[in-house]
Amino acid sequence: MKRDTVTATPADAATIERLETALGAGHSAAPAAGLTAAELTPVGVGAMADTFKVRLQWDHPGAGPACLILKQPAVDGTAATTAASLGAYEREARFYSELAPRTQVRAPRLYGVIDRAGAGAPDTVLLEDLTARHRPGDQLREMPIEELDRARHQLALLQAPFWENSATAELPWLHRRLGVPIPGILERMERSWHSVTDTIAADLPADERKCIDRFVGSAADWAQLNPGPQTLVHHDLRADNLLFGEGEIVLIDWQTIGWGSAMFDFAYLIGTSLEVGTRRRHEAELLRRHVAELQELGVDWTESEAQDIYRWAACAVLMMLVPPISSVKSNPRMVTMFRRMLSLGARQALDAGSLDLLDSRL
Ligand SMILES: Nc1ncnc2c1ncn2[C@@H]1O[C@H](COP(=O)(O)OP(=O)(O)OP(=O)(O)O)[C@@H](O)[C@H]1O
Incomplete structure (x- = not known):
């Protein structure tokens, strides 16, 4: 504004x-x-x-x-x-x-x-008003890797206390988007995706378009899989929902706080924040650090287990962004942002081999 x-x-x-x-x-x-x-x-x-x-x-x-x-x-x-x-x-x-x-x-x-x-x-x-000394993140620019790592650290702090906590899992008001049937998701995905294939998505590379096509067809099964340890999931952990202050990053917009796979927010944060080349160079190290920090916070998890789940979670960007794209019309900033994130999300899923994993599990 x-x-x-x-x-x-x-x-x-x-x-x-x-x-x-x-x-x-x-x-x-x-x-x-x-x-x-x-x-x-x-x-x-x-x-x-x-x-x-x-x-x-x-x-x-x-x-x-x-x-x-x-x-x-x-x-x-x-x-x-x-x-x-x-x-x-x-x-x-x-x-x-x-x-x-x-x-x-x-x-x-x-x-x-x-x-x-x-x-x-x-x-x-x-x-608490943080407008004076904090600036909102900018989804249209790559997040510097140090800042991304600090945001990821906040994610570890969110996840650890609730890791596999059955009492929290049962809270009826938490958002459930993973591991449960989502009524109408296939229709919504298809309608949304097909409405933008000639506009927002028109100039995406062919392999990214094909990847999104395939994901859209199996999104309900993908969400149902929801593998690995479960904990709190923010569900929209990206630059627009971070406030950057001197020496701290603040997480906002908790309307979709829910319960699901621990790798979801991790993959979504990385996928929406980094350009493809930067992500490829840093994602293994970011994952290693994330697991190490969780372990320090008392979580029993290994790097290889996390890598396995990451292959699934690398579709998180597509899962979150395909359904709302059809409602993005006149605002040029939103169009640019969605196009960029669709492309990043498709490339992340392709790099991780997510769709092959899905095919082999179904
Ligand atoms: N505590 C805060 N201090 C300073 N600015 C804030 C604070 N909370 C929100 N804002 C500003 O208001 C904007 C909107 O807040 P928020 O992301 O929570 O809601 P939203 O995105 O408008 O709503 P929705 O939940 O519908 O997506 C933020 O991008 C941020 O710039």
Whole structure:
């Protein structure tokens, strides 16, 4: 969003009251602190959520945060209804309140939650504002390998405490995209892919197009396989969902936090972040480091087991990006981004021999 088109809007009385109550309940404001004014500035209008930076004025200076990030259901009715039906808002709120405190992963601090729709579960999160000293990642540029490795380290911190943890696996609100039948996935994949073969995907090399064709036909079986140790899966761990600060990387956008194969986020992060040549040079070492760090964190896993699962996981980029491509139309940045990631994803699957693996297992 262009900064010069962004204007701040004063919050109405109902919003101020909701914020004050939520911050009090979240122990993020002094008891009985009074919020006197709030001003909302949009920072991101996503597919499913609207995000605002909120400046706050308290009756006693310092009684609560001066600034926060508010992420709430999108105003766009269709997207919001889809997200709500998928449990995306509740899931993100529950991740921040119930799971983030059990990990060392760097996510924004949660200040409070709001049940805006009155559906009996929170759908809005109030988060630590990191706009001043952090910059969002850029999906259109290659991530420097040192930064990628630090993001990967955060992934190890997310995964280790929940590794094969049966109580976490049973949490009904976690997103399940792997290891379960996904109704209509084949039709959605095919419809989406065929709608862009003459546009976004028109100039992809023939072997990449063929690879995507084959993957689309077997995506449901691929997702069902879901091999290897299971743990928490972010499901969209890529540059756009990372905030880079001095000496730290912060992971955001937890609407799709779920349960699945430990190699999924690893393959997706690498596949969406690195150019093909860089990935080829570094992926074995990144995998080795990832397993070594998990082991240091108490996880019982070996490099060769991880390599085996990586062959499957190398389709993660295609799995995540083929279904939404048909809805990417007019925005040139999104078109460029999707085309680039499709190509990277296909090349990653080809390099890993993922489709041959799939053929041999089915
Ligand atoms: N705590 C935060 N501090 C600073 N900026 C943030 C914070 N949270 C989100 N942002 C900014 O807002 C943008 C949108 O946030 P986020 O990725 O969580 O939602 P989204 O992508 O719009 O929604 P969706 O969940 O529908 O994909 C981010 O790209 C980031 O620039």
